[in-house]
Amino acid sequence: MRKLPSLLLTFPLLFAIGWSAQIVAIIMRYDYITEIHLRSAAVQVAIWLVMVIPAFLVLDVILRRVRSRIIEAVSITILCAACALAGQFLYGNVAWSNRWYHRGDRPYFIIDTREATAMRLATRRIELPLLIAACALLIGRFLLADRQERERALREKRLETRLSIARLQLLRSQLNPHFLFNALNSVMALVRRDPRAAEAMLARLSRFYEITAATEGRMWIPLRDEVAFAREYLDIEQIRFGARLAVTIEAAALDARVPALLLQPLVENAVRHGAAKTTGAVWIRLRIANDGEHVRIEIANRGAFQSNGEGVGLANTRQRLREAFGDASALEIACLADETRVIVTVPEAA
Numbered sequence: 001m002r003k004l005p006s007l008l009l010t011f012p013l014l015f016a017i018g019w020s021a022q023i024v025a026i027i028m029r030y031d032y033i034t035e036i037h038l039r040s041a042a043v044q045v046a047i048w049l050v051m052v053i054p055a056f057l058v059l060d061v062i063l064r065r066v067r068s069r070i071i072e073a074v075s076i077t078i079l080c081a082a083c084a085l086a087g088q089f090l091y092g093n094v095a096w097s098n099r100w101y102h103r104g105d106r107p108y109f110i111i112d113t114r115e116a117t118a119m120r121l122a123t124r125r126i127e128l129p130l131l132i133a134a135c136a137l138l139i140g141r142f143l144l145a146d147r148q149e150r151e152r153a154l155r156e157k158r159l160e161t162r163l164s165i166a167r168l169q170l171l172r173s174q175l176n177p178h179f180l181f182n183a184l185n186s187v188m189a190l191v192r193r194d195p196r197a198a199e200a201m202l203a204r205l206s207r208f209y210e211i212t213a214a215t216e217g218r219m220w221i222p223l224r225d226e227v228a229f230a231r232e233y234l235d236i237e238q239i240r241f242g243a244r245l246a247v248t249i250e251a252a253a254l255d256a257r258v259p260a261l262l263l264q265p266l267v268e269n270a271v272r273h274g275a276a277k278t279t280g281a282v283w284i285r286l287r288i289a290n291d292g293e294h295v296r297i298e299i300a301n302r303g304a305f306q307s308n309g310e311g312v313g314l315a316n317t318r319q320r321l322r323e324a325f326g327d328a329s330a331l332e333i334a335c336l337a338d339e340t341r342v343i344v345t346v347p348e349a350a
Contacts, residue, residue, distance in 0.1 A: 014132060014136055017132075018132045022041035025128070048091075049136065051083045051133070052083055052132075052136040056136070059079060059137060059140060076137055084130040084132075088129055187201050197239055220260065222258075223257070223288065224251075224254035224255070231249060233268070234249075234286075244281045245271075245283070246283040246284070247286075251286070251288040252290060253288060256290070258346060259321075259324050262320070262344070265314070265316065267284070267299060269313050274303045284302075285299070286298070292348070293347065299342045300339060301339070302339060314342070331345075
């Protein structure tokens with residue numbers, strides 16, 4: 001129904017073409033033309049176009065429910081023939097009522113009934129109305145196909161959005177229990193040994209979840225908020241691991257917008273594969289820079305990269321980057337002798 005106004009916009013052009021063709025046919029047949037000829041030709045073409053409207057609505061229903069090209073082609077053919085026959089039959093009744101096919105008081109045709117005149121017109125002069133109906137319905141078919149393509153793209157976009165929201169919610173649900181469990185265990189260990197450190201860790205934990213709550217329901221956030229989130233997380237981990245964990249953050253281009261919780265799984269991986277898997281001193285470095293067009297985010301940690309696949313965190317991050325930025329983003333892993341770097345590149349103006 002929404003494409004019907006677009007189809008109606010083509011009717012003036014189709015009317016002009018059909019009316020002109022009718023006039024040419026009349027001149028070629030009789031070598032002259034009268035006012036009645038002009039009037040009857042205009043009414044005839046107008047009736048043909050009016051008959052296209054219900055055919056267009058039927059075609060809309062067919063295209064919504066049928067995916068076969070053969071059935072679609074047969075349907076358009078049948079609708080064109082029905083439009084032409086019904087239009088000519090209706091015109092025959094109008095012409096009889098206005099005595100356009102009479103010579104004085106006598107009908108032009110030998111059969112002198114309204115229905116017979118209408119049927120004669122419907123069966124003998126169907127080429128032009130069939131052509132007009134075919135043109136109108138083919139235009140309508142392309143309009144409907146365009147609408148279906150737009151609706152399909154919109155459905156896919158909505159599905160991608162819902163999928164992104166589901167992934168973000170899953171990420172939050174994985175983060176909160178896992179991280180809270182480790183943090184509370186560390187607090188319990190610090191309560192007797194270092195009460196001040198335990199109190200500081202609880203304060204950091206409160207701040208961390210305050211920032212988490214502030215980003216709830218937001219798909220995109222400024223990079224500065226993401227860095228603040230990662231900083232709070234790393235501060236808590238520093239209290240947990242003590243002096244053997246060193247953290248360095250060098251951040252620029254903080255106004256860029258990125259998907260929420262983009263850095264969190266990468267920072268968590270750096271802690272897990274760095275500090276959590278060794279008893280010696282380790283470091284984690286978060287460095288953000290831009291070249292005017294792209295923002296480069298590098299998260300490095302001491303320790304070799306685990307070669308048994310990327311894992312859920314990196315795979316989800318790669319997928320979210322692809323959904324958010326397409327080919328304009330990249331995620332690379334650089335494995336050095338005793339260092340692992342994860343490098344994320346995103347457009348600065350997202």
